[in-house]
Amino acid sequence: xxxxxxxxxxxxxxxxxxxxxxxxxxxxxxxxxxxxxxxxxxxxxxxxxxxxxxxxxxxxxxxxxxxxxxxxxxxxxxxxxxxxxxxxxxxxxxxxxxxxxxxxxxxxxxxxxxxxxxxxxxxxxxxxxxxxxxxxxxxxxxxxxxxxxxxxxxxxxxxxxxxxxxxxxxxxxxxxxxxxxxxxxxxxxxxxxxxxxxxxxxxxxxxxxxxxxxxxxxxxxxxxxxxxxxxxxxxxxxxxxxxxxxxxxxxxxxxxxxxxxxxxxxxxxxxxxxxxxxxxxxxxxxxxxxxxxxxxxxxxxxxxxxxxxxxxxxxxxxxxxxxxxxxxxxxxxxxxxxxxxxxxx
Amino acid sequence: xxxxxxxxxxxxxxxxxxxxxxxxxxxxxxxxxxxxxxxxxxxxxxxxxxxxxxxxxxxxxxxxxxxxxxxxxxxxxxxxxxxxxxxxxxxxxxxxxxxxxxxxxxxxxxxxxxxxxxxxxxxxxxxxxxxxxxxxxxxxxxxxxxxxxxxxxxxxxxxxxxxxxxxxxxxxxxxxxxxxxxxxxxxxxxxxxxxxxxxxxxxxxxxxxxxxxxxxxxxxxxxxxxxxxxxxxxxxxxxxxxxxxxxxxxxxxxxxxxxxxxxxxxxxxxxxxxxxxxxxxxxxxxxxxxxxxxxxxxxxxxxxxxxxxxxxxxxxxxxxxxxxxxxxxxxxxxxxxxxxxxxxxxxxxxxxxxxxxxxxxxxxxxxxxxxxxxxxxxxxxxxxxxxxxxxxxxxxxxxxxxxxxxxxxxxxxxxxxxxxxxxxxxxxxxxxxxxxxxxxxxxxxxxxxxxxxxxxxxxxxxxxxxxxxxxxxxxxxxxxxxxxxxxxxxxxxxxxxxxxxxxxxxxxxxxxxxxxxxxxxxxxxxxxxxxxxxxxxxxxxxxxxxxxxxxxxxxxxxx
Numbered sequence: 001x002x003x004x005x006x007x008x009x010x011x012x013x014x015x016x017x018x019x020x021x022x023x024x025x026x027x028x029x030x031x032x033x034x035x036x037x038x039x040x041x042x043x044x045x046x047x048x049x050x051x052x053x054x055x056x057x058x059x060x061x062x063x064x065x066x067x068x069x070x071x072x073x074x075x076x077x078x079x080x081x082x083x084x085x086x087x088x089x090x091x092x093x094x095x096x097x098x099x100x101x102x103x104x105x106x107x108x109x110x111x112x113x114x115x116x117x118x119x120x121x122x123x124x125x126x127x128x129x130x131x132x133x134x135x136x137x138x139x140x141x142x143x144x145x146x147x148x149x150x151x152x153x154x155x156x157x158x159x160x161x162x163x164x165x166x167x168x169x170x171x172x173x174x175x176x177x178x179x180x181x182x183x184x185x186x187x188x189x190x191x192x193x194x195x196x197x198x199x200x201x202x203x204x205x206x207x208x209x210x211x212x213x214x215x216x217x218x219x220x221x222x223x224x225x226x227x228x229x230x231x232x233x234x235x236x237x238x239x240x241x242x243x244x245x246x247x248x249x250x251x252x253x254x255x256x257x258x259x260x261x262x263x264x265x266x267x268x269x270x271x272x273x274x275x276x277x278x279x280x281x282x283x284x285x286x287x288x289x290x291x292x293x294x295x296x297x298x299x300x301x302x303x304x305x306x307x308x309x310x311x312x313x314x315x316x317x318x319x320x321x322x323x324x325x326x327x328x329x330x331x332x333x334x335x336x337x338x339x340x341x342x343x344x345x
Numbered sequence: 346x347x348x349x350x351x352x353x354x355x356x357x358x359x360x361x362x363x364x365x366x367x368x369x370x371x372x373x374x375x376x377x378x379x380x381x382x383x384x385x386x387x388x389x390x391x392x393x394x395x396x397x398x399x400x401x402x403x404x405x406x407x408x409x410x411x412x413x414x415x416x417x418x419x420x421x422x423x424x425x426x427x428x429x430x431x432x433x434x435x436x437x438x439x440x441x442x443x444x445x446x447x448x449x450x451x452x453x454x455x456x457x458x459x460x461x462x463x464x465x466x467x468x469x470x471x472x473x474x475x476x477x478x479x480x481x482x483x484x485x486x487x488x489x490x491x492x493x494x495x496x497x498x499x500x501x502x503x504x505x506x507x508x509x510x511x512x513x514x515x516x517x518x519x520x521x522x523x524x525x526x527x528x529x530x531x532x533x534x535x536x537x538x539x540x541x542x543x544x545x546x547x548x549x550x551x552x553x554x555x556x557x558x559x560x561x562x563x564x565x566x567x568x569x570x571x572x573x574x575x576x577x578x579x580x581x582x583x584x585x586x587x588x589x590x591x592x593x594x595x596x597x598x599x600x601x602x603x604x605x606x607x608x609x610x611x612x613x614x615x616x617x618x619x620x621x622x623x624x625x626x627x628x629x630x631x632x633x634x635x636x637x638x639x640x641x642x643x644x645x646x647x648x649x650x651x652x653x654x655x656x657x658x659x660x661x662x663x664x665x666x667x668x669x670x671x672x673x674x675x676x677x678x679x680x681x682x683x684x685x686x687x688x689x690x691x692x693x694x695x696x697x698x699x700x701x702x703x704x705x706x707x708x709x710x711x712x713x714x715x716x717x718x719x720x721x722x723x724x725x726x727x728x729x730x731x732x733x734x735x736x737x738x739x740x741x742x743x744x745x746x747x748x749x750x751x752x753x754x755x756x757x758x759x760x761x762x763x764x765x766x767x768x769x770x771x772x773x774x775x776x777x778x779x780x781x782x783x784x785x786x787x788x789x790x791x792x793x794x795x796x797x798x799x800x801x802x803x804x805x806x807x808x809x810x811x812x813x814x815x816x817x818x819x820x821x822x823x824x825x826x827x828x829x830x831x832x833x834x835x836x837x838x839x840x841x842x843x844x845x846x847x848x849x850x851x852x853x854x855x856x857x858x859x860x861x862x863x864x865x866x867x868x869x870x871x872x873x874x875x876x877x878x879x880x881x882x883x884x885x886x887x888x889x890x891x892x893x894x895x896x897x898x899x900x901x902x903x904x
Contacts, residue, residue, distance in 0.1 A: 071352070072352060073352035073353050073354060073355060074355065075354070075355050076355055105354065105691070107691075107692055138692065160644050161643040161644050161645075163644075164640070164643065164644030165642070165643070165644070168637060168642075171635065171685065172681075172685070179635075183634055183635070186634075186644055187634070190644060201543075201544055205543070
């Protein structure tokens with residue numbers, strides 16, 4: 001599950017049920033979520049700001065806005081926004097996590113250790129231990145930092161950053177043998193990362209220029225039956241090239257390995273939908289919508305799937321939600337009208 | 346080169362402290378008016394055209410005044426009239442005279458890097474120049490002229506090679522300067538993919554020249570000085586050849602771990618940078634990763650261009666500054682001893698600056714307050730991009746971080762004179778006191794423009810001490826020596842370098858700003874292994890220290 005989704009779900013759960021959801025907020029949140037997914041943080045921040053103009057008390061919009069600001073390096077503004085989220089929702093592990101990271105960025109190691117250290121029982125994200133380790137090391141406490149980096153290495157075994165930092169920490173502590181082991185892991189993971197980048201370039205190029213049979217060979221190098229991220233990536237590459245049948249196998253495997261991967265479920269649903277296998281599209285899209293209820297692309301596709309399956313009663317609220325998320329989309333509006341007309345008959 | 350998409354850290358409140366250095370570009374007044382030709386004026390179709398070249402401050406005639414040597418490129422379509430490497434003699438009045446032809450140094454080609462040092466121990470500085478497709482060694486004849494002795498020295502190589510960084514280094518402590526050369530990548534105009542060919546040839550959606558990613562990286566080389574005017578390629582037997590290939594650029598030799606033997610640090614572009622640890626037996630082991638100097642603190646390789654070596658925290662150990670591509674920070678590494686370096690980039694405040702491609706750099710006390718500052722020049726490699734993305738201009742300003750003490754720096758966007766904000770597409774930079782007035786001036790290569798000569802006018806009354814070292818058992822240029830000045834409770838180490846910045850070479854006279862201290866003690870570690878101390882040196886003078894003899898000359902500038 002992406003960190004933003006998890007945080008939003010938690011914050012939304014803590015919200016007052018009675019708050020005013022004026023029209024338009026959902027749409028801005030949805031567009032912002034899509035823009036963040038595309039790493040267009042300036043534009044995403046703009047959407048969240050517009051949502052806040054409509055409802056300044058919406059903690060989801062404020063939280064997302066703050067996360068955008070962190071991504072944009074506007075740390076002081078981000079801190080102020082997170083503090084406001086805290087006022088709206090009370091203490092939140094997610095807010096504490098980001099404030100801890102902001103402390104780290106502003107060289108306030110004591111505060112970073114205090115905040116991130118308070119999250120160790122129930123860390124909001126797997127990299128909490130990593131940042132806590134970095135905070136300890138930066139404060140000069142190599143032993144404390146090593147302890148948390150060791151935990152981070154267990155939680156994030158494929159993250160080369162963690163192994164590099166841990167190797168440096170072992171080196172500083174004179175633990176040369178362990179350092180050598182971590183340097184080895186770092187180098188291996190870094191090489192794998194670079195190879196994957198190269199393989200993705202070659203796969204994309206092959207899918208864009210040659211026959212599918214040739215591309216399949218080039219793309220197969222990305223296939224790792226035990227790595228959900230790589231499998232999802234491969235499925236997306238096939239999907240982007242219109243090879244939806246090819247996308248199914250890696251995406252199914254990815255979803256099996258990481259049941260909380262929104263990307264895997266969403267892309268699997270898209271692939272089935274494009275292949276007009278609506279029965280099979282339904283479950284993955286329902287999973288995707290459960291994980292990211294504000295993501296317009298999944299919601300509208302689920303609505304369309306239900307509509308194609310003739311399940312009008314189920315389709316109606318989903319398409320209505322899609323319309324709220326993206327009122328400007330005329331196709332959704334038209335489909336909704338069509339559905340309502342069909343139901344009236 | 347590649348962007349890593351790093352966003353800048355927020356800028357803190359300005360300290361409001363005065364900065365006493367003021368830089369003015371006096372190149373035109375000084376007579377440095379010829380443009381440095383490097384590829385077409387409005388585009389860069391090949392990576393060779395984009396990388397530019399270095400510059401050097403040297404005293405080729407031993408008159409005590411810094412002369413200037415400027416490298417040059419050319420254009421693919423044919424020679425450009427007037428384009429040449431250029432030697433300018435210092436007239437001692439703030440102006441220079443072009444002495445290129447008289448010195449026998451007229452040459453047009455794709456020059457890259459330069460290292461200056463007395464390689465035949467005759468008392469005069471010789472010049473080694475890296476270039477595509479063939480490097481060149483010029484012997485200084487001692488009469489104002491130079492002779493190309495590349496072939497006689499055994500430095501001709503078969504085929505085409507893109508030599509980039511180079512540095513004289515006495516790696517075996519035999520008193521003779523050996524030669525280290527880094528090579529960038531395999532290049533041939535006819536074999537490089539055309540602009541925009543694949544994802545490696547695009548920047549922000551604009552087709553640009555290809556590389557280095559996607560091209561074939563090279564290995565560095567080491568040549569042993571035989572003492573008879575010839576060199577022997579010892580790349581394999583020294584262990585230098587065992588390192589993984591990389592896109593090597595600036596090479597700097599210095600004793601990074603204080604064991605008395607010269608190590609070599611190579612900035613690599615988009616591959617991990619290399620650190621060759623000198624084992625003291627004629628061989629090296631590559632220790633980039635273990636030292637912490639290969640990658641940044643998250644283990645990511647950066648687009649290494651220039652390297653500066655200095656002691657920013659005045660703890661008596663040599664630290665390093667490496668410049669990188671736009672949308673990334675420069676990297677500042679603090680020396681923790683025993684060849685272990687800590688990446689303190691973000692902690693020190695350098696994370697605020699990610700806008701420009703960084704090149705020639707220096708760790709140098711520009712305002713004589715006793716705390717070394719950081720400076721680098723910048724410039725894009727893709728002139729085509731600014732038409733679509735004005736936020737990535739081709740010509741960009743210089744970057745100056747003043748040292749606040751306590752390991753913290755503050756970027757000065759203005760307040761250090763008009764020359765800092767002037768925009769150029771710069772590459773090499775050399776630091777030295779060309780007008781002998783007790784501060785550090787800066788010489789800069791600008792692509793397809795005349796160079797910049799940033800005259801520094803320091804006010805504020807900070808004291809200084811300049812130290813010229815002359816080797817006897819060590820090589821006469823004293824390249825590899827480390828002098829440590831002790832003043833006002835600080836210990837600041839400085840190395841004598843054969844190369845630094847980006848493919849450049851600075852004044853070998855070491856410059857220590859002393860702040861309010863009127864006296865300093867000096868400790869010298871000579872490359873021969875000899876250690877020497879000089880106590881109670883008065884500030885505001887140049888002292889010449891001869892190995893084993895002590896202070897042999899004192900000069901108070903302007904008197």
